[in-house]
Amino acid sequence: MTNVLSIAQRQDQLVADYVATTEFKQVFIHELFGFDEPLKGFEDATQIPAEAHPLTPTLDPDYVFNPSLVRRALLSMAARESIMLVGDKGTGKSSFVQQLMARLNRPLLTINAGPGVDESYLLGCKTIEDGSVKNVDGMLSYAVRNGIPVLIDELCTLRPGVLVSINDILQGDNLITLKHHGIDPSIDPKSILDMDGTMSIVRHPAFRLFATDNTGGKSQKDGRFGGVNTQNSAVRSRFTSFKVTFMAPDREVLALGKASDSQLGEDTIKSMIELGFRFRAAFEQGEAFDNLSFRELKRWAKKTALYGDINEAFVDAIYTNLEAGDQILAETLFETVFGTELELTEEYSTSAGDMLDAFIGASNSAAA
Structure with missing residues (x-):
C-alpha cells in the first residue's frame, strides 16, 4: 500500500495547515498577562494568534492573574498535559482557564459536567440520517479532531465510568479510538485512519484539556458538595493538578x-x-x-x-x-x-403572625 501517512506525519500536516491558515503575532508573556517582570521560561517573545477565534472567551481586561499559576499552566500546556484546577467554590478555577485562553486568543469549548453527560455526549455515537447509519462526533472527540481546547467544569459530577472511557485523551495519546465504531474485518489495518467515518482520530496538536473540581475527584465528606462522585485513582493520576486558592x-x-x-x-x-x-x-x-x-x-x-x-x-x-x-x-x-x-x-422583620394581627385588626376596624 502506498501514500499511507503515519500518525506523526498526519500531525505534522495538521500543524502545517494550522500555521498556513492562522496569522500570528509576537508577544511577551509577562506583558500579555499584566506582570511587571518576565516569567521564568518565558523571557523571550512568544507567538500567539493575531486575532481571537470565534470561540475565544470574552476577554476581561480587569482580571487579576496569579503569576506562578500562569507560568506553571503555560509550561504544562506546552507539554500537552491534561490540567485539573482544584479548589473551593468561587476561587476562580473556571475563569482562570477562560481568561488564559482569552489572552492567548485561543478557542475554548466548555462542557458543564453532570449525570447526563455520558460517553456518547463526549465521544459521539451512531445515528440515522436519510435512512443510512452515520457516525457523529461528541463534543470532546470533535475538539480533539479539530484542535479546540476543552474545559470540563465540575468534573466530579460525572459518573466515574465516563472518565475511564476517555483515558486515552487524558493521558495525551496521539491516536484516539472511538468505542462506538465497528471495524470491517476486510479492511487493511494500514487503512484504518482513512476509513469513512474515521473510527480513529489523530489528536490535533493544538488540542488541550482542562478540568475544574472542588474535590479533585477524591473521596470527601464535605456536605457542601452534594452530588459529586469519587473518581478512579488511575483517572486522577492522568491529570496535572493545580491547587487554586483565594487571592491575597x-x-x-x-x-x-x-x-x-x-x-x-x-x-x-x-x-x-x-x-x-x-x-x-x-x-x-x-x-x-x-x-x-x-x-x-x-x-x-x-x-x-x-x-x-x-x-x-x-x-x-x-x-x-x-x-x-x-x-x-x-x-x-x-x-x-x-x-x-x-x-x-x-x-x-415581618412574620406571619404580625401580618395576621394586622389583617384581623383591619377587618375589625372595617366592621366597626
Missing part, C-alpha cells in the same frame, strides 16, 4: 475595585474584603458551615453600586444564601467590620 487580600481589593467599576470607595472595598477573610478564617477553624467566595464578594460590590445601599446588597448577594448558623456569624462580622449592625430587609 491586596489582589482581591484590586480585583473588587475593578469589578465595581470603581464606583465604591477604597475603604468600603477594603472592609468588604476584610469581612470575607474573617468569614474564611472562621470556616477554617470550624466555626462556619460554608466559605465566602470572591464570586459572592464581587456580587455584593456590584449590587452595592447598583442599590446604593451596602446593607440591602449584602442581604441579597450573600446573607440569604447562608445557612442559619452562618447568618448569625455574618451579622456579627458585619458589625465588627463596619461598626454598625446589619440592617436586614423588611422581609426578615
Whole structure:
C-alpha cells in the first residue's frame, strides 16, 4: 500500500495547515498577562494568534492573574498535559482557564459536567440520517479532531465510568479510538485512519484539556458538595493538578475595585474584603458551615453600586444564601467590620403572625 501517512506525519500536516491558515503575532508573556517582570521560561517573545477565534472567551481586561499559576499552566500546556484546577467554590478555577485562553486568543469549548453527560455526549455515537447509519462526533472527540481546547467544569459530577472511557485523551495519546465504531474485518489495518467515518482520530496538536473540581475527584465528606462522585485513582493520576486558592487580600481589593467599576470607595472595598477573610478564617477553624467566595464578594460590590445601599446588597448577594448558623456569624462580622449592625430587609422583620394581627385588626376596624 502506498501514500499511507503515519500518525506523526498526519500531525505534522495538521500543524502545517494550522500555521498556513492562522496569522500570528509576537508577544511577551509577562506583558500579555499584566506582570511587571518576565516569567521564568518565558523571557523571550512568544507567538500567539493575531486575532481571537470565534470561540475565544470574552476577554476581561480587569482580571487579576496569579503569576506562578500562569507560568506553571503555560509550561504544562506546552507539554500537552491534561490540567485539573482544584479548589473551593468561587476561587476562580473556571475563569482562570477562560481568561488564559482569552489572552492567548485561543478557542475554548466548555462542557458543564453532570449525570447526563455520558460517553456518547463526549465521544459521539451512531445515528440515522436519510435512512443510512452515520457516525457523529461528541463534543470532546470533535475538539480533539479539530484542535479546540476543552474545559470540563465540575468534573466530579460525572459518573466515574465516563472518565475511564476517555483515558486515552487524558493521558495525551496521539491516536484516539472511538468505542462506538465497528471495524470491517476486510479492511487493511494500514487503512484504518482513512476509513469513512474515521473510527480513529489523530489528536490535533493544538488540542488541550482542562478540568475544574472542588474535590479533585477524591473521596470527601464535605456536605457542601452534594452530588459529586469519587473518581478512579488511575483517572486522577492522568491529570496535572493545580491547587487554586483565594487571592491575597491586596489582589482581591484590586480585583473588587475593578469589578465595581470603581464606583465604591477604597475603604468600603477594603472592609468588604476584610469581612470575607474573617468569614474564611472562621470556616477554617470550624466555626462556619460554608466559605465566602470572591464570586459572592464581587456580587455584593456590584449590587452595592447598583442599590446604593451596602446593607440591602449584602442581604441579597450573600446573607440569604447562608445557612442559619452562618447568618448569625455574618451579622456579627458585619458589625465588627463596619461598626454598625446589619440592617436586614423588611422581609426578615415581618412574620406571619404580625401580618395576621394586622389583617384581623383591619377587618375589625372595617366592621366597626
